[in-house]
Each structure stands twice: as structure tokens, then as C-alpha cells.
Amino acid sequence: MTDLNTGDTSGTIIVEFEGTTAGGGSVELTVNDAEGNSDDITVVLTVEAEATTVTVSSNITGTVTWETGKTYILAGRITVLDGAVLNIEKGVVVKGQAGTGANATALLVARGGTLNAAGEAEMPIIFTSIADEISPEDIAAGNFASPNLASDVSGLWGGVIILGKAKISTKNKTSGAQLSEVQIDGIPTSDTNGLYGGSDDEDNSGTITYISIRHGGSNIGSGNEINGLTLGGVGSGTTISNVEVVANQDDGIEFFGGTVSVTNAVVWNINDDGIDTDQAWNGKLENFVVIAPNTAEAHCFELDGPEGTYINGNHTITKGTVVATVGDRKATDLINVDNNTNATLSNIFITGISADQDINRTESDDTDVTFLTTFTGIELDIPAGSSLADYVSGNVPAGITAASTPSTGVGADLSAFAWTWASTSTEWPGN
Known part of the structure; x- marks a missing residue:
């Protein structure tokens, strides 16, 4: 006064x-x-x-917080820029507008940007399409399923892309020279925020936990779609746990090099590979569920080898449960690897196997290449009356066996996924 x-x-x-x-x-x-x-x-x-629906049309600079109780609409490809921090609180709903090609919507964390997505089991963060009617009130009430979109509706927006400064293994396709950075799939080369890779294996892109990514995988041209969760050159300083990907048009989770590890992951109703690894990723995926990837070229695991000279040991995929077929939905292969794939697979139970599915390679067919992939505790629930050799291309190593139920220590701890939409489905293992 x-x-x-x-x-x-x-x-x-x-x-x-x-x-x-x-x-x-x-x-x-x-x-x-x-x-x-x-x-x-x-x-x-x-x-x-106070407005509870916020449209985001500009890239993230400085430090920004998306608050519990609100819905944030991505009006395009929104980038957390180098040096910026985006904090997403528990129970937030993020919805991408429709768009394809260069206009595909996505949340992109550029190198040097930080995403702290702090969901909780009782209040996860949902990334979905604007066509999804799910609301923060639904999340607060414990209703995590979409109220109007079926669990197999995909391609309605892009996805979540996190890029870092860790090492990758790739090369110039013309000269063959090793490259330290390249442009991530799904982002036009005109956007330099799409570059990933570097020399900092301990790079930190933030902390992400209890997130569900749904109905994504917009086509960006020539049959190229965005993955549910893309991790390009992400460093080991980044923490990622409790991730669900539902109904994505492309891969569920794809690693392009880097050293980041992921624990407690679910991939359900994916139209390409469940888990895809490339460019000498050197982290660990531990405790996971993959349910029936489904296209002519879909694999439960698509594990590719280094593209350049950099290798630095194997990546590890362990303690997983895989349902290879559900009804008329099924993966082409169980595990697809290259001659030079650098992967250690252990304690994985694969069920729902169809007659024409197999592990495509357990040794190199190139005498000039050292086969790097190892199999330990891989148990296949093969159909009655069939032979294990019918589901393994080539020699069957000691680490791959037949089992109708998982042995102790083999398969995922399913109790970690009670918060997911997938766990409520009849397709969930044990339901």
C-alpha cells in the first residue's frame, strides 16, 4: 500500500x-x-x-521443470539443448502431436543436455500421443492404461531420444575411416543437435526412472521410424531404470554405442526389434521382458557388431524373459547376431516359440572373424516333440538348453514390473 x-x-x-x-x-x-x-x-x-495443459513449442534452455499434475504437449521436435536441464516430476503426462518426416514430434536430449525424469512406481511418467486421453488424474488414481487407445496402436508420434558423448564404433562409408560422431537415425542432418558420440565414456545425460513410452515411432521417410527409446553414445554416468515401451512402430530400445546401462525394462507390442544394439555398445541390460515383436524383419534381439575399429569388450544382456509369439504376432528370429557381434547373453528364458524361429548364429561363418558373442543360461521353451537343434542355426553350444520352465536365476524378476501397463495384459508371462 x-x-x-x-x-x-x-x-x-x-x-x-x-x-x-x-x-x-x-x-x-x-x-x-x-x-x-x-x-x-x-x-x-x-x-x-492455473493451466494444467502446457504446449511446448520451443527448445529447452536453462533449467526447466515440468510439474506433477500437468500435461505437456510437444508441438514438434523439442530438444533439451547443450547445457540445459529438463526436470520432469512424477505423474507428468507428455503427449506428442501428430507429425511425420522432418515434422515428427519427439523429445530429444542433445549432447550436453540433461533429462531428469523422476517417476515413481505409483506415479510413473507417461510419454504418449496427443490422441491418448490419459491424464495426470488417471495416473494419480493408479490407472496407467490408455483409456481409449488399444495397446497395439503405434506410429502416432516420435519417441524419446537421448544422445551423449561416449565412444561409438562407426566409420565413414566411403573412406572406411573411424568416426567419433555421427547423426542419429530419425533426426534430419540439418539439425546438429542430432549428433552423438565422442570420447567421454562417463558422460552423464541425467537420471530416468519409471517412464512409459507409448504409441510412437512416426515414419520419417523411406520406412525409417523413430525407436521408442533411442540411446546414442550415452555415457555410464547416466542412470536409466524402470522403462516401459508399448506399441512402437520401430524398435523398442536401441543402443548406438556408448556405455550406459539399463535395468528393469519392458518392451511390448513393438513392430520391429525388441532390443537392438549397434556400434559396440558397452553397457548392461539387466532384468527385462520382451513380448512378441511383430513384422517380417522383427527380432526379439537384433545385436549388431562394431562398425569401426573400436570394440572395447562386450555388452551384457542378462536376466530376461522373452515371449517370442503371441497369437499371430511373432518375431522372425529369437536372437539375431552378426559374425562380429560383441555381446554376452546370460540367464534368459525364451517361451512362446514358433516352429520357424531360431537363434541365427552361435559361431562365426567367417574364418577371418573372431566370434565374440557368448551364451550362458539361455533356456528355450521349445514346442513338444521338437529338438533343440531345430531352434539353433549351427552348432548348439553348452550355454543354450531346452527348459519348459526357467531354472533358478534364469529369467526376469517379474515383480519389478507391477507398475507397467504390460503387466496387466493377458500376454504377460504368467498371466
Whole structure:
């Protein structure tokens, strides 16, 4: 309030008012002078409700927080720029607008950017399409399934792409020279925020936990779609756990080099590979479920070898449960590897196997290449009356055996996934 002095015949009085709930209100002001004269005025105020739906049309700079109870609409490819931090609180819903090609919507974390997505089992963060009617109120009430989109509807927006500065193994296709950085699939080369790779294997892109990515994989041209979760050159300083990918047009999770590890991951209703690794990824995927990837070229695992001279040991995929076929949906291969794939696979139980599915390679067919992939505790629930050799191309190593139920220590700890939409499905292992 601005003070008035004795004798003043005019002045300004400021009354500050803070509304706590939406609606109308009024403030009445009465002024008395020394001679007993008075006058009053009533001002009607309208307190508007805080917006709970926020459209995001600009890249993220500085430090930005997306708040619990709100829905954020991605109006395009939104990038967390180098040096910026995006904090996403529990229970937030992020929806991508429709778009294809260069206009495909996605959340992209550029090298040097940080994403802290802090969901919880009781309040996960949902990344989905604008066509999905799910709301923060649904999440708060414990209803995590889409109220209107079926669990196999895909390609409605892009996905989540995280890029880092860790080493990758790739080369110039013309000269054959080793490259330290390249452009990620799905991002036009005109956008330099799509570059990934470097020399910092301990690079930190943030902390991501309890997120569900749904209905994504927009086509960006020539049959090239965006993965549910893309990890390009992401370093070991990044923490990623409790991730669900549902109904993506392309791969569920794809690693392009880097050293990041992921624990507790679910991939369900994917139209390409469940788990895809490339460019000498050197991290670990531990405790996971893959359910029936489904296209003519889909694999439960598509594990490619180094593209350049850099290798630096194997990546590890361990403690997983795979359902290879559900009804008429099935993967082409169980495990697809190259002659030079650098992978260590262990304690994986694969069930729902169809007659024409197999592990495509257990040794190199190129005498000039050292076969780097190892198999330990890989158990196949093969159809009755068939032979294990029918589901392994080539020699069957000691680490691959037949089993109708998983042995102790083999397969995923399914209790870690009670929060997921996938776990409520009849296709879930054990349901």
C-alpha cells in the first residue's frame, strides 16, 4: 500500500490480493478524511485456474521443470539443448502431436543436455500421443492404461531420444575411416543437435526412472521410424531404470554405442526389434521382458557388431524373459547376431516359440572373424516333440538348453514390473 500524507488531496493506493482458488472475488476500499467525509469503491477480481495443459513449442534452455499434475504437449521436435536441464516430476503426462518426416514430434536430449525424469512406481511418467486421453488424474488414481487407445496402436508420434558423448564404433562409408560422431537415425542432418558420440565414456545425460513410452515411432521417410527409446553414445554416468515401451512402430530400445546401462525394462507390442544394439555398445541390460515383436524383419534381439575399429569388450544382456509369439504376432528370429557381434547373453528364458524361429548364429561363418558373442543360461521353451537343434542355426553350444520352465536365476524378476501397463495384459508371462 502506498502511504498518503496529511493534507494530500490525491494519491495512489495499491492493494495486493492473492487468490488461492479459482473464481470471482471482490475487494472493497473505504477512505475517510479528517473532516469525517468518506468514500468507497468495490473492485471485482477474477482469479483464473492455473493451466494444467502446457504446449511446448520451443527448445529447452536453462533449467526447466515440468510439474506433477500437468500435461505437456510437444508441438514438434523439442530438444533439451547443450547445457540445459529438463526436470520432469512424477505423474507428468507428455503427449506428442501428430507429425511425420522432418515434422515428427519427439523429445530429444542433445549432447550436453540433461533429462531428469523422476517417476515413481505409483506415479510413473507417461510419454504418449496427443490422441491418448490419459491424464495426470488417471495416473494419480493408479490407472496407467490408455483409456481409449488399444495397446497395439503405434506410429502416432516420435519417441524419446537421448544422445551423449561416449565412444561409438562407426566409420565413414566411403573412406572406411573411424568416426567419433555421427547423426542419429530419425533426426534430419540439418539439425546438429542430432549428433552423438565422442570420447567421454562417463558422460552423464541425467537420471530416468519409471517412464512409459507409448504409441510412437512416426515414419520419417523411406520406412525409417523413430525407436521408442533411442540411446546414442550415452555415457555410464547416466542412470536409466524402470522403462516401459508399448506399441512402437520401430524398435523398442536401441543402443548406438556408448556405455550406459539399463535395468528393469519392458518392451511390448513393438513392430520391429525388441532390443537392438549397434556400434559396440558397452553397457548392461539387466532384468527385462520382451513380448512378441511383430513384422517380417522383427527380432526379439537384433545385436549388431562394431562398425569401426573400436570394440572395447562386450555388452551384457542378462536376466530376461522373452515371449517370442503371441497369437499371430511373432518375431522372425529369437536372437539375431552378426559374425562380429560383441555381446554376452546370460540367464534368459525364451517361451512362446514358433516352429520357424531360431537363434541365427552361435559361431562365426567367417574364418577371418573372431566370434565374440557368448551364451550362458539361455533356456528355450521349445514346442513338444521338437529338438533343440531345430531352434539353433549351427552348432548348439553348452550355454543354450531346452527348459519348459526357467531354472533358478534364469529369467526376469517379474515383480519389478507391477507398475507397467504390460503387466496387466493377458500376454504377460504368467498371466
